[in-house]
Amino acid sequence: MAVSETTLDAQAAPLRVQPPAALATHRTLATSVLRFLRRNPLVVVGAAVVLLWMFLAAAAPLVAPYGPLAQKIVDRLQGPSLTHLFGTDPLGRDIFSRVLYGGRISLPVGFGVVAVSLLLGGSIGAVAGFGPGWGDTALMRLTDMVMAFPIIILAMTIAAALGPGLDHTMIALVAVSWPRYARVTRGLVLSVKQNEYVHASRALGASEPRILARVVLPNCLAPAVVMATLDLGNTILTFSGLSFLGLGSPPPAPEWGAMVADGTKSFDQWWVSAFPGLAILSLVMAFNFIGDGVRDALDPRLRRGV
Amino acid sequence: MQGIVVRRILWMLPLMVGMTLIAFVVSHSVPADPVAAHLGQRSMEDPAIVAAFRAQWGLDKPLPEQYFAYLRNLTQGNLGISIRTHMAVAEDLGRYLPASAELAITATVVGIAVGIPFGVASAVRRNHWLDHVVRAVSLLGVSSPVFWLGLIAMYVFYFRLGWLPGPGRLDVGMAEPRHITGMYTFDSMFTANWPALVSSLRHLALPGLVLASVYLGLVTRMTRSTMLEVLASDYVRTARGKGLTERVVIYRHALRNALIPTITVLGLAFGDILAGTVLTETIFSWPGIGRYAYQSAVTLDFPAIMGVSLLIAFVFITVNLLTDLAYVFFDPRLRRAS
Numbered sequence: 313m314a315v316s317e318t319t320l321d322a323q324a325a326p327l328r329v330q331p332p333a334a335l336a337t338h339r340t341l342a343t344s345v346l347r348f349l350r351r352n353p354l355v356v357v358g359a360a361v362v363l364l365w366m367f368l369a370a371a372a373p374l375v376a377p378y379g380p381l382a383q384k385i386v387d388r389l390q391g392p393s394l395t396h397l398f399g400t401d402p403l404g405r406d407i408f409s410r411v412l413y414g415g416r417i418s419l420p421v422g423f424g425v426v427a428v429s430l431l432l433g434g435s436i437g438a439v440a441g442f443g444p445g446w447g448d449t450a451l452m453r454l455t456d457m458v459m460a461f462p463i464i465i466l467a468m469t470i471a472a473a474l475g476p477g478l479d480h481t482m483i484a485l486v487a488v489s490w491p492r493y494a495r496v497t498r499g500l501v502l503s504v505k506q507n508e509y510v511h512a513s514r515a516l517g518a519s520e521p522r523i524l525a526r527v528v529l530p531n532c533l534a535p536a537v538v539m540a541t542l543d544l545g546n547t548i549l550t551f552s553g554l555s556f557l558g559l560g561s562p563p564p565a566p567e568w569g570a571m572v573a574d575g576t577k578s579f580d581q582w583w584v585s586a587f588p589g590l591a592i593l594s595l596v597m598a599f600n601f602i603g604d605g606v607r608d609a610l611d612p613r614l615r616r617g618v
Numbered sequence: 619m620q621g622i623v624v625r626r627i628l629w630m631l632p633l634m635v636g637m638t639l640i641a642f643v644v645s646h647s648v649p650a651d652p653v654a655a656h657l658g659q660r661s662m663e664d665p666a667i668v669a670a671f672r673a674q675w676g677l678d679k680p681l682p683e684q685y686f687a688y689l690r691n692l693t694q695g696n697l698g699i700s701i702r703t704h705m706a707v708a709e710d711l712g713r714y715l716p717a718s719a720e721l722a723i724t725a726t727v728v729g730i731a732v733g734i735p736f737g738v739a740s741a742v743r744r745n746h747w748l749d750h751v752v753r754a755v756s757l758l759g760v761s762s763p764v765f766w767l768g769l770i771a772m773y774v775f776y777f778r779l780g781w782l783p784g785p786g787r788l789d790v791g792m793a794e795p796r797h798i799t800g801m802y803t804f805d806s807m808f809t810a811n812w813p814a815l816v817s818s819l820r821h822l823a824l825p826g827l828v829l830a831s832v833y834l835g836l837v838t839r840m841t842r843s844t845m846l847e848v849l850a851s852d853y854v855r856t857a858r859g860k861g862l863t864e865r866v867v868i869y870r871h872a873l874r875n876a877l878i879p880t881i882t883v884l885g886l887a888f889g890d891i892l893a894g895t896v897l898t899e900t901i902f903s904w905p906g907i908g909r910y911a912y913q914s915a916v917t918l919d920f921p922a923i924m925g926v927s928l929l930i931a932f933v934f935i936t937v938n939l940l941t942d943l944a945y946v947f948f949d950p951r952l953r954r955a956s
């Protein structure tokens with residue numbers, strides 16, 4: 313990175329009037345980020361909501377008025393009020409506190425599943441795109457097969473088969489998410505490996521694994537990471553679906569999906585389901601705001617249309 | 619071109635076989651024990667009963683042997699017997715599929731019929747208030763947890779307002795229309811059973827719209843972005859330059875081209891509808907294969923899990939094959955290549 317910047321600066325130097333190189337680069341980066349944010353107010357809103365949720369999740373023990381598991385049966389199923397902002401559930405637990413604590417499950421699950429899927433799918437895709445043809449065919453056929461299952465059916469089966477537990481739910485989510493990353497990474501590797509600098513490093517005697525790890529993969533990283541960010545909202549949505557079906561952590565855990573399910577038993581008390589559902593909606597929507605903005609910014613065909 | 623189509627169809631066979639293997643491995647080599655899920659505590663303590671159960675369901679044989687036995691049965695259309703319902707899985711699926719098909723068709727039709735015009739309007743009036751509203755609504759659609767939306771819809775329209783009926787496919791006590799397709803709306807229409815038609819349509823409205831919401835969001839967003847791309851292209855500028863009316867430019871020049879990439883996404887997004895049926899059917903007690911899949915998964919009823927996974931995967935693959943064919947049909951460049 314540093315090397316290429318210097319080269320660029322050296323080439324551009326005669327054209328420039330005066331400003332010191334470092335200052336110029338700094339200003340262009342900052343201004344372009346600022347301009348991007350000013351043109352995409354929704355990205356700012358999305359990022360603010362995500363940051364707020366991260367803060368609330370981290371600070372839940374300090375912010376939440378009650379413990380997430382504290383039951384007070386006499387106060388069961390009370391409507392929203394000043395003492396219980398979001399009301400109480402069938403066991404008399406404070407829904408506001410449980411929603412805050414819920415972020416401590418959904419956010420790490422979302423980031424964790426996406427990170428592991430990126431790593432696993434990315435490795436498979438990289439090997440497929442870089443390795444010998446038969447390996448590519450075999451791996452991609454496997455990817456096709458897993459992708460042909462609708463996500464929740466496969467995830468549900470795996471989660472049910474592994475038995476209750478958050479770690480099992482996460483395994484199920486990774487098991488259905490990796491193929492998308494494998495596909496994308498393979499595509500990226502296939503296009504990057506055509507580049508002359510790859511041929512150059514091969515000519516310099518670099519071993520194939522080294523070329524893959526040091527030359528090809530770093531150039532695939534950015535788009536793959538962007539795709540992973542776009543996927544965060546969906547992953548959290550699928551997770552909440554599994555959790556709603558009772559395939560997340562076992563009961564007392566304040567999982568948003570499971571909390572919505574609590575409300576199906578007490579239909580009259582709308583607040584039991586409504587608030588945890590709004591939590592899922594706001595977080596997923598925030599991630600989608602960010603995703604839309606990033607996609608628009610990166611897609612040159614759309615940029616031209618502005 | 620025909621070569622590609624033939625190859626795609628031929629590829630379906632190994633794909634399906636591979637999928638049986640995945641479904642088999644997932645549902646069989648697992649830590650959870652189906653024996654414990656289906657036998658009571660008392661029976662579990664009796665080794666003779668446990669052994670009999672294992673023998674009955676072939677669980678005492680080595681896994682490869684079980685798998686090949688399954689494949690052999692599959693070639694004869696035998697999907698095995700469900701441990702939970704004690705019925706042939708194929709028969710169970712046949713009974714539950716029409717209800718899901720009815721739901722999925724409704725959602726698809728609503729999604730396409732509403733989503734495409736909204737997407738076009740939104741793109742044509744980019745940054746107009748209409749665009750902002752459409753974008754916000756479609757984003758809400760793709761970001762809402764469908765199970766939550768279903769609950770809220772049921773609370774508002776059934777519980778509070780009483781406009782629409784609650785769970786189920788027909789009013790309580792109403793006789794099913796004569797069985798033709800198993801889809802109540804069609805059957806009651808063909809048999810001129812008007813009360814049943816009204817009742818089934820009213821029951822279909824909420825789950826159908828809730829399931830449509832996700833798809834609707836996807837279709838609108840996809841149509842909007844491809845339309846924007848196409849509207850910025852040179853041939854649209856040429857068309858405008860020739861003095862064609864805006865209507866002709868948008869519908870005959872832009873939309874036709876924008877639909878091509880949209881169609882592929884429609885096919886892939888059909889998977890979301892299939893996934894949505896699991897949650898929607900659970901909320902609305904809709905007796906379809908989604909709920910069947912869920913009930914089979916949580917009781918580790920592996921013959922049923924295998925059957926329902928394969929059926930859903932088969933539907934998904936077929937829909938995607940059809941969308942690829944539609945792609946050829948809609949894109950004259952590919953047609954000419956044949």
